[in-house]
Amino acid sequence: MSILRSVLRGSGSYLPAQIVSNADLAKKIDTTDEWIVQRTGIRERRIAAEGETTATLGLKAAQAALADAGMDASEIDLIIVATATPDNTFPATATQIQAELGISHGAAFDLQAVCSGFVFGLATADKFLTSGAAKAALVIGAETFSRILDWEDRTTCVLFGDGAGAVVLTAEPGTGTLADRGVLTTHIRSDGRYANKLYVDGGPGSTKTVGFLRMEGREVFKHAVVNLAETVRHTFEETGLSGDDIDWFVPHQANRRIIDATAHKLGIGEERVVITVDRHGNTSAASIPLALAEAHADGRIKRGQLVLIEAMGGGFTWGSALIRW
Incomplete structure (x- = not known):
């Protein structure tokens, strides 16, 4: 039986340049590197610079994923951005990335499921692609969580960082078995x-x-x-x-x-x-x-x-x- 599968064609990422270590945080709040590592395994995180936004992080990850896939942005007809930290209440961060990629066709929208957002976005894109409603999708997870943290709350501010990752998916024929890509x-x-x-x-x-x-x-x-x-x-x-x-x-x-x-x-x-x-x-x-x-x-x-x-x-x-x- 021939069916459509959502095949992962490429992946990409972007991390802000600024690295904040546990030792850096210990200078500002009542914590230690040992306390953080023992409870979480975290040693450092990246923090977005002034002027970097969820959209700019997501755009760079998307461009890297397209390059890895060997595809042009014009081939994409669906963009889903999973984020809990959009740049604006509206328009959607996905539409900002769509415009920066030079795409004016297809659909672009944000999806909010917090840390599960990428899995929800992948599941959603899969339904579009396997139904024939879209041919090629960008699923992006992008966050600037540093901007919704209480930096005096040591139980939460030590846990989170900023960054973005993306994958390119295309609808490809499959056999309907677990051997399919x-x-x-x-x-x-x-x-x-x-x-x-x-x-x-x-x-x-x-x-x-x-x-x-x-x-x-x-x-x-x-x-x-x-x-x-x-x-x-x-x-x-x-x-x-x-x-x-x-x-x-x-x-x-x-x-x-x-x-x-x-x-x-x-x-x-x-x-x-x-x-x-x-x-x-x-x-x-x-x-x-x-x-x-x-x-x-x-x-x-x-x-x-x-x-x-x-x-x-x-x-x-x-x-x-x-x-x-």
Whole structure:
């Protein structure tokens, strides 16, 4: 049976030049490098410079992904930007990137699922491509979380960083089997009962302000390990695969302890887990595409390999996707 698959043609990333180490933060707030590393695995993060915005970061990642794919921007007819830190209430950050790429056809829109945003964006693009509604898509995760942090709250400001990652997907014929290249399955979930566990305390419809990020860390950790393992188990049940079959596990980079606990639950050895949280911090929707781009660029992820991604974010939202590279 011939079907359409969303094949990943290229990936790219962009990180701001400014590196802020744990030692740098310790000069400003009551914390230490040891405290941060022990609890999160984070050693440093990137912070956007004056004049850098979510759109400028996303644009550079998109250009890198197009170059990696060997494609021209004019071939793209769908742009989805996953972000919780848009440059404006409107227009969408995606339309700003669309204009900078010189594209005036197709559709461009933002998607908000916080740290799960890239997985939700990939799942959405997959539906457009496999239905024939679009032929080529850019899915971008881009964030400037440093601008919604309370820099006096040591429990949150040490966790996050800025950056952007992107992938190019094209609709290609497949056989309908797990041997196909492309997105093989996606699962996305949300449960709004836990909104007060991880949220931003502002917005145009409530406070008329941007607000700051607030989090109950222990509660988020507890739900993350359970929810992430659950969504991946759905993937394994649907495909008949197990952790042994996965070549690379590329999780959302929020906390090294969450990553390790989830990989252990799924039976995936640490040698097959892509880790960037130590150098990037939590870049929310940008974390998975940043990690994918790094592991592809350095040769770890190779064509034909099975790549599993998963994430959980505020809302709560969570999801996973299985891709044959």
